[in-house]
Structure formats: structure tokens, C-alpha cells
Amino acid sequence: MCDSCGCHNHGHEADKDAEKRVVEVHESLLAANNRQADENRRHMEAMGAVAINMISSPGSGKTTLLEHTVAALGGSLRMGVIEGDIETERDAERIRKKGVPVVQITTGGACHLDAPLVHKGLHGLEHQAMEAGLKGFDLIFIENVGNLVCPATFYLGEHQRIVLVSVPEGSDKPAKYPFTFKGAHTFVITKTDLLPHFDFSMEEVRKEALEINPELRILEVSAVTGQGMDDWIDYLKGLVTVE
Amino acid sequence: MCDSCGCHNHGHEADKDAEKRVVEVHESLLAANNRQADENRRHMEAMGAVAINMISSPGSGKTTLLEHTVAALGGSLRMGVIEGDIETERDAERIRKKGVPVVQITTGGACHLDAPLVHKGLHGLEHQAMEAGLKGFDLIFIENVGNLVCPATFYLGEHQRIVLVSVPEGSDKPAKYPFTFKGAHTFVITKTDLLPHFDFSMEEVRKEALEINPELRILEVSAVTGQGMDDWIDYLKGLVTVE
Numbered sequence: 001m002c003d004s005c006g007c008h009n010h011g012h013e014a015d016k017d018a019e020k021r022v023v024e025v026h027e028s029l030l031a032a033n034n035r036q037a038d039e040n041r042r043h044m045e046a047m048g049a050v051a052i053n054m055i056s057s058p059g060s061g062k063t064t065l066l067e068h069t070v071a072a073l074g075g076s077l078r079m080g081v082i083e084g085d086i087e088t089e090r091d092a093e094r095i096r097k098k099g100v101p102v103v104q105i106t107t108g109g110a111c112h113l114d115a116p117l118v119h120k121g122l123h124g125l126e127h128q129a130m131e132a133g134l135k136g137f138d139l140i141f142i143e144n145v146g147n148l149v150c151p152a153t154f155y156l157g158e159h160q161r162i163v164l165v166s167v168p169e170g171s172d173k174p175a176k177y178p179f180t181f182k183g184a185h186t187f188v189i190t191k192t193d194l195l196p197h198f199d200f201s202m203e204e205v206r207k208e209a210l211e212i213n214p215e216l217r218i219l220e221v222s223a224v225t226g227q228g229m230d231d232w233i234d235y236l237k238g239l240v241t242v243e
Numbered sequence: 244m245c246d247s248c249g250c251h252n253h254g255h256e257a258d259k260d261a262e263k264r265v266v267e268v269h270e271s272l273l274a275a276n277n278r279q280a281d282e283n284r285r286h287m288e289a290m291g292a293v294a295i296n297m298i299s300s301p302g303s304g305k306t307t308l309l310e311h312t313v314a315a316l317g318g319s320l321r322m323g324v325i326e327g328d329i330e331t332e333r334d335a336e337r338i339r340k341k342g343v344p345v346v347q348i349t350t351g352g353a354c355h356l357d358a359p360l361v362h363k364g365l366h367g368l369e370h371q372a373m374e375a376g377l378k379g380f381d382l383i384f385i386e387n388v389g390n391l392v393c394p395a396t397f398y399l400g401e402h403q404r405i406v407l408v409s410v411p412e413g414s415d416k417p418a419k420y421p422f423t424f425k426g427a428h429t430f431v432i433t434k435t436d437l438l439p440h441f442d443f444s445m446e447e448v449r450k451e452a453l454e455i456n457p458e459l460r461i462l463e464v465s466a467v468t469g470q471g472m473d474d475w476i477d478y479l480k481g482l483v484t485v486e
Contacts, residue, residue: 021264021268022265022268022269022272025264025265025268026265029265057300057301057302057389057391057412058300058391058412058413058416058419058420059300059408059409059411059412059413059416085419086392086419086420086421086422087418087419087420087421088415088418088419090415090418090419109422111354111390111392111393145392146300146391146419146420147354147390147391147392147393148300148301148389148390149329149354149388149390149393150354150390150392150393165302166302166411168302168409168411168412168434168437169300169301169302169411170301170302172331172333173301173302175330175331175333176301176328176329176330176331176333176389177301177329177330177389178329178330179329179352191411194411194440197437197440
């Protein structure tokens, strides 16, 4: 019973019980996810690979950045891509045209990838590598479902977690989605060629992101003009050398 | 035990049990949400209002469209706004400057609004209306958390559900997020002034959206140049007159 509006039967008490059960079950599912993620990590290390989990809103330019990355690094590093989407094979088709092994995973409604789905993706990559005569991978990119919130909760076994924000989305995103930035190693600001058309403050976005996560590495890129792509490529090469 | 990679203890069986329990508990929570949403709807109708639930990715221009809508309609309709965000009061501050009652709801991590949160927001709006000497509302806008996936599952009591996609996000979004478009009444394509800078196909986006939901009304707007704003305003006026 809600005193202020007088409306009955909100079921608030029932909600609380159900919410408590949801929390318990989610914790148990999350623990199972994390065990699988640890397994994925060992699995990818056995393949010789460093893995990168890419998280952003829909349309931030993850696939476009990957297309240009494959073009720039294809000669020197062995790459594989796991594409996560709710529906469609389109992103995988775009990457496949660039000539690297790619597996599309559709979640069928879920707003994020989880470790068991990535595990399936890894077997798909291995199968393609075998057919192509590749003995392993240097870099595995996991492009998560377009969503700035849910993927942040699910560790997939990655060595590096990257959050991307494009200039058209606005410079207020770190403050509005702090949890996602807290859990990331690297923050990539994309579509910087569009800066003249938007009221986007590079100073604000950097300051607020670093307040949330002082360890965050920040890169600015435009896949279209190539601006900042050298720094991005150096960063990726550094991961493979160091780890 | 996973035969193909030989790795043990994935906990797949435990996962299945937990997943089944999650589904059951979610169904019970969703039923409670829907009961509260029906209550919200009656509540808003008692205030004389038609309610609109606005769903999009972060940075699609929901708040900017609202700012311009309030400026255009402020003289003729009584409006109230409920702002949903994970963190920060920024969107509410932007709307407040336009001089209409606005309540900010922060979900503290959750990726969507639910009906109980909107119920709290309604009481906040009523309180502000009383202080301002308003006797009710014609239109209540509920700006959901920036997320193209999760909000689609939660009915809030709205009369119209609007999904927004901005030109920079790309014209492939309806096919990639079909569930969100299936449940919407209206699809607003925003930031159309940027069409010359992007490879965005208006034909593709319209065709694919209508394949998913043939009843969908589609509007194209640029809040910045004002292009299409007349159609948007006429649509809103029509809702108030008809319902």
C-alpha cells in the first residue's frame, strides 16, 4: 500500500523477496561466468594470444576501427575476431572481407556476451585457424554487444578491456556510466574527425574519465582520416610484446 | 567437461539450474513490474496526461530533442519530464532550465527504468506541479537510461513508446536490435543534419524497421536545424487531442 498516492497492491513486499532471490542467483551465475572466463584466458594464452574485450554503445565505431586495424596489422600479427551481436551476421561479414578468422555470436536477446559464449567462439576461431594453416593467434578481439552498461559486469577472460565513446555521443559519458570506465584498462575516443561538428570537450571527457579511473590509458582515433591510428597500432603491438 | 578443448569444471550443469531459477524469478519480477505499470498509467491518466517512454542508445539526442520540444510547446501544453540515468543529475538540470517540472531518477547501476522507479518520479512531478500551481499535465516524457536493449523489456505505463536512433549510429540498428523496434509505436531518426557526413541509408533504415514492425510511425528530425520538428510537434499534439 502506497500512502502518498493511495494505490493498493503494488506488490512491493513480493518484489523485495524476488529481488533478493535474483541477487543470489545472479551471484552464483556470475561466479560460474568468472570460472569459465579464467578457463578462456588460459585457453587463449595456450593459443599464444592476448585478448581484448571491446565495449561501447551501438554505433561507436568498433567494427570500423577493427576493419582498419586488420588492414594495418594484417601483415605482422595473426589476428582473430569474435563478434557479439543480438541479431545478424553483418559485423562478421564486414571483418571476414578483410581476410581474418572471425566468428559471429548472436546472443538472441541478451544485452552482453558472457564467458560460455566466448568459449564457443574460441572453438570456432581454432577451427578456422586450422583450416587456414595458422598455428595460433597473437591478438584476439572480442567485439561485445553494442551496450555501454551490461557488458561491464561480465569478465570474458580478456587481458585488456577497452571502452569506446564516439564524438557524436557527447563528452558526458564517463560521468554517466562510471562503472564501465572503472573496469576498463583503455578508453578510446573514436570519430575524432567529427570534432568540428559537435560540442564535445576533450578536456572534460579526459578529466572525468581519469577521476573515475586514474590508471586509464586514453587514445583518440579517427579510423576515417587515420588521425591517431599510429598510437592505437603502437598500443596493440605493445600488448603483444609485453604480455 | 568440454570434449573439444578438454577443459574441466565449466559448471555448465550448475549454470542451467541457476539459469532456470533466474528465468522464473525474472518472470515474477516482470509480472510485478507490469502491475505497477498499469497503476502508473491510471495514475497519469488521472493527472490528465499522455505518457511517452523514450528509448535509445546513449548520445542519440533524447535530451536535446526534449529541450527543443519544451521550447516549442511550452506555451500550449503542460509538460513534465522524468529523467532516467545511471548516475548524475545533468539531464534534469538541462531540462529544468527550460522551466518545466522535471524529476531525475538515478538507477544506481541498473540499465533501465522500471515501473516502481517511475512511480516515485510521478509523485515528484505532482509535488512540483502543486508548488507551481499546475493542476495536471498534458504530456509526461519519460527519458529512459541510455541503452537500446534493456529498457525494451520494461513497460512503465506509457501510452507511446518511442525508439530513437541518431544518424551517426548507422542505419543497421533496427535489424541488430529488432526486439526494441518491435515494441515501439514510433521511430524517430535524429541528427538528420549530419546525413552529408555519414554513410547512412534512410531507405535501408526505413525498410528494415518496417519489416520488423509494419505499424511503426517514422519521423526524421534535426533539433539543431529545426528540420522535421513541425512533424514531431504535430505528432505530439495529436497524441494529446486523440487520447
